[in-house]
Amino acid sequence: ERERLSRLRHTPAVTLDGQKIELLANIEQPSDTATALAAGAVGVGLFRSEFLFMGRNGHLPDEDEQYLAYKAAVEGMHGLPVTIRTVDVGADKPLDHIRRADDHLNPALGLRAIRWSLSEPAMFLAQLRAILRAAAHGQVHILIPMLAHAHEIRLTLALVQKAREQLDAQGVVYGPVQLGAMIEVPAAALTVPMFLKHFDFLSVGTNDLIQYTLAIDRVDEAVAHLYDPLHPAVLQLLSRTIAEGRAQGKPVSVCGEMAGDVTMTRLLLGMGLRSFSMHPSQVLAVKQQILRSDTRKLEAWAQRLLASDEPSELLNE
Ligand code: PEP
Numbered sequence: 001e002r003e004r005l006s007r008l009r010h011t012p013a014v015t016l017d018g019q020k021i022e023l024l025a026n027i028e029q030p031s032d033t034a035t036a037l038a039a040g041a042v043g044v045g046l047f048r049s050e051f052l053f054m055g056r057n058g059h060l061p062d063e064d065e066q067y068l069a070y071k072a073a074v075e076g077m078h079g080l081p082v083t084i085r086t087v088d089v090g091a092d093k094p095l096d097h098i099r100r101a102d103d104h105l106n107p108a109l110g111l112r113a114i115r116w117s118l119s120e121p122a123m124f125l126a127q128l129r130a131i132l133r134a135a136a137h138g139q140v141h142i143l144i145p146m147l148a149h150a151h152e153i154r155l156t157l158a159l160v161q162k163a164r165e166q167l168d169a170q171g172v173v174y175g176p177v178q179l180g181a182m183i184e185v186p187a188a189a190l191t192v193p194m195f196l197k198h199f200d201f202l203s204v205g206t207n208d209l210i211q212y213t214l215a216i217d218r219v220d221e222a223v224a225h226l227y228d229p230l231h232p233a234v235l236q237l238l239s240r241t242i243a244e245g246r247a248q249g250k251p252v253s254v255c256g257e258m259a260g261d262v263t264m265t266r267l268l269l270g271m272g273l274r275s276f277s278m279h280p281s282q283v284l285a286v287k288q289q290i291l292r293s294d295t296r297k298l299e300a301w302a303q304r305l306l307a308s309d310e311p312s313e314l315l316n317e
């Protein structure tokens with residue numbers, strides 16, 4: 001089976017009815033780009049930059065160290081796009097054992113991701129400068145995690161601009177970037193038009209969107225049986241995010257685990273998704289599903305599933 005799949009590596013991901021689908025890789029280190037390319041990914045949809053920051057006992061990577069890491073990822077993809085997510089520490093990704101996330105009662109609802117970045121503007125500016133500099137070496141997209149509020153969007157965009165001005169002032173070379181927002185808080189999924197006003201693309205983080213929609217801690221085993229990607233509320237938020245992005249001609253991707261789950265591929269296609277980002281090990285299996293799918297047939301089925309109280313019962317139809 002693995003051998004059969006590996007033959008699909010160079011096959012374009014196109015559905016039976018001719019829809020081109022973008023299959024991207026999620027990575028955690030610059031060296032993962034080799035695995036991403038070997039799997040046939042056409043870009044990196046999610047570089048989880050926090051892995052450069054974790055387990056360092058408070059000693060965070062400075063601008064130059066980050067620049068070299070991002071540049072290595074960009075060069076590793078040989079001209080294919082690389083989406084670098086700004087640091088998403090906190091909750092399930094504690095920075096180190098000095099500032100442990102579990103010092104707080106509800107770390108998943110606490111100072112994580114963009115909230116932490118905005119509370120540490122010097123650190124955030126250093127990361128933004130490093131990413132902008134790496135963009136001089138290839139196609140770079142910046143992705144911002146956990147946004148929910150208009151003022152967070154405003155502050156983030158102002159800091160991106162400030163990072164550019166700082167580089168200008170120093171005469172340092174940098175490149176153009178596309179800016180994207182993660183949709184992973186229900187509040188964001190319900191206000192997608194606000195995000196579309198400010199961002200070039202969206203990426204849905206279903207791992208967190210499920211956690212926050214269903215009030216299920218994604219790392220708590222005791223409630224793991226309630227963590228349901230097919231809950232109608234999750235599907236509705238996902239579906240409207242995809243539809244609203246497409247209506248405005250802006251790319252929407254899914255980069256949570258759902259995108260790499262072959263049992264979800266047909267449903268995501270039926271909801272209109274055309275870009276998937278996943279662990280490299282899943283790319284070929286998802287491509288196989290895509291090659292067998294006809295999106296014209298999947299659309300009506302997906303609508304029925306979305307209207308159902310128990311979508312899981314219709315999934316294998
Ligand atoms: C997600 O929440 O779906 C996501 C891709 O981000 P992470 O899993 O890193 O929180």
Ligand code: MG
Nearest residue numbers: 184205207208
């Ligand atoms: Mg997330």
